[in-house]
Amino acid sequence: xxxxxxxxxxxxxxxxxxxxxxxxxxxxxxxxxxxxxxxxxxxxxxxxxxxxxxxxxxxxxxxxxxxxxxxxxxxxxxxxxxxxxxxxxxxxxxxxxxxxxxxxxxxxxxxxxxxxxxxxxxxxxxxxxxxxxxxxxxxxxxxxxxxxxxxxxxxxxxxxxxxxxxxxxxxxxxxxxxxxxxxxxxxxxxxx
Amino acid sequence: xxxxxxxxxxxxxxxxxxxxxxxxxxxxxxxxxxxxxxxxxxxxxxxxxxxxxxxxxxxxxxxxxxxxxxxxxxxxxxxxxxxxxxxxxxxxxxxxxxxxxxxxxxxxxxxxxxxxxxxxxxxxxxxxxxxxxxxxxxxxxxxxxxxxxxxxxxxxxxxxxxxxxxxxxxxxxxxxxxxxxxxxxxxxxxxx
DNA sequence: CGAAAATTTGACATGACTCAACTGGAGTGG
DNA sequence: CCACTCCAGTTGAGTCATGTCAAATTTTCG
Numbered sequence: 001x002x003x004x005x006x007x008x009x010x011x012x013x014x015x016x017x018x019x020x021x022x023x024x025x026x027x028x029x030x031x032x033x034x035x036x037x038x039x040x041x042x043x044x045x046x047x048x049x050x051x052x053x054x055x056x057x058x059x060x061x062x063x064x065x066x067x068x069x070x071x072x073x074x075x076x077x078x079x080x081x082x083x084x085x086x087x088x089x090x091x092x093x094x095x096x097x098x099x100x101x102x103x104x105x106x107x108x109x110x111x112x113x114x115x116x117x118x119x120x121x122x123x124x125x126x127x128x129x130x131x132x133x134x135x136x137x138x139x140x141x142x143x144x145x146x147x148x149x150x151x152x153x154x155x156x157x158x159x160x161x162x163x164x165x166x167x168x169x170x171x172x173x174x175x176x177x178x179x180x181x182x183x184x185x186x187x188x189x190x191x192x
Numbered sequence: 193x194x195x196x197x198x199x200x201x202x203x204x205x206x207x208x209x210x211x212x213x214x215x216x217x218x219x220x221x222x223x224x225x226x227x228x229x230x231x232x233x234x235x236x237x238x239x240x241x242x243x244x245x246x247x248x249x250x251x252x253x254x255x256x257x258x259x260x261x262x263x264x265x266x267x268x269x270x271x272x273x274x275x276x277x278x279x280x281x282x283x284x285x286x287x288x289x290x291x292x293x294x295x296x297x298x299x300x301x302x303x304x305x306x307x308x309x310x311x312x313x314x315x316x317x318x319x320x321x322x323x324x325x326x327x328x329x330x331x332x333x334x335x336x337x338x339x340x341x342x343x344x345x346x347x348x349x350x351x352x353x354x355x356x357x358x359x360x361x362x363x364x365x366x367x368x369x370x371x372x373x374x375x376x377x378x379x380x381x382x383x384x
Numbered sequence: 385c386g387a388a389a390a391t392t393t394g395a396c397a398t399g400a401c402t403c404a405a406c407t408g409g410a411g412t413g414g
Numbered sequence: 415c416c417a418c419t420c421c422a423g424t425t426g427a428g429t430c431a432t433g434t435c436a437a438a439t440t441t442t443c444g
């Protein structure tokens with residue numbers, strides 16, 4: 001069950017967990033399954049858990065006053081989900097996270113995570129790596145959002161996340177890019 | 193000289209550095225002054241230092257193929273600047289950072305920072321807080337970029353960073369918001 | 385098969401951009 | 415103190431990219 005997580009930790013830190021460490025990690029994380037369309041987090045909730053995706057796909061989005069959804073994150077296996085702001089500050093989130101496919105997660109509460117930081121140094125390392133990678137990726141996204149045309153944003157996305165093109169329908173990708181599904185459809189037609 | 197940094201550390205971690213710790217921090221950071229318009233970092237450079245702003249104001253921007261500048265960050269006293277991706281991966285940066293006002297910085301190289309993490313636990317704590325805050329702020333910015341109109345992005349910016357309105361000219365703020373200076377001018381006219 | 389979801393297409397509206405001209409300071413040097 | 419330049423900001427006209435709405439078509443899947 002937790003093997004994918006051990007593997008992930010090894011991959012991003014170079015550290016192989018000892019057996020007692022694996023045990024500690026195993027006890028800190030709770031497995032949870034989500035059916036397609038089921039919420040992991042809803043607007044107004046406090047995000048009490050971060051989750052590691054073992055299997056499946058999720059999306060994180062906000063809903064504007066007109067009811068339109070705007071996708072902030074698409075995530076698949078080996079990605080982490082949750083709203084950090086809500087998780088850390090214990091404030092109600094403005095986002096929704098739900099399962100796009102049937103999904104298996106490993107959940108960890110804040111207190112348990114901080115406990116783990118003490119007990120398993122590799123977790124702290126992993127957290128730093130995650131933050132670093134996340135921060136690099138999101139900076140690129142901001143740059144793309146303010147300086148690229150819709151067409152270029154799509155090209156950039158397709159180059160960086162080719163696997164997502166298979167996994168998520170176009171209207172979600174359009175929303176992720178900040179454009180309408182119609183515009184994306186026309187861009188793709190052109191590009192061929 | 194370094195007092196502002198000690199104060200910053202205390203503010204964000206609650207930790208007051210001991211005298212020996214202050215000494216370690218002082219030795220790790222190198223003061224540097226920039227004249228207005230002077231570069232801290234240029235496209236193609238490797239970003240060897242992160243810097244804490246003691247005094248002044250800077251901007252970080254990319255330049256597109258048409259020569260247009262797109263502002264990723266505006267920063268003033270007590271902000272950190274640098275390109276994390278380049279700093280961590282030692283790859284050439286795609287951004288420029290220059291001084292908008294005459295600026296005083298404290299620089300720290302990667303190796304020295306990691307050394308400090310070992311010697312002064314409060315620095316590690318501070319780094320985590322910084323990452324957390326940065327990650328929350330930038331997530332909001334992505335959300336704004338993909339789901340708000342130009343007008344709403346400006347309102348949001350003005351509400352979150354009122355001090356920047358005084359400090360930076362409108363065309364920089366427009367660029368930060370991903371709109372042209374003309375559009376911002378018209379938005380402001382309307383809003384009155 | 386049939387229903388729901390996803391995608392495409394067309395006509396039209398509009399927000400934002402471009403380009404160019406103009407206005408109004410804030411220096412600067414004679 | 416004036417003339418000059420530089421820079422920021424404003425304004426207008428025309429254009430373009432993208433959005434909106436509605437309908438048609440294709441794909442997915444129970």
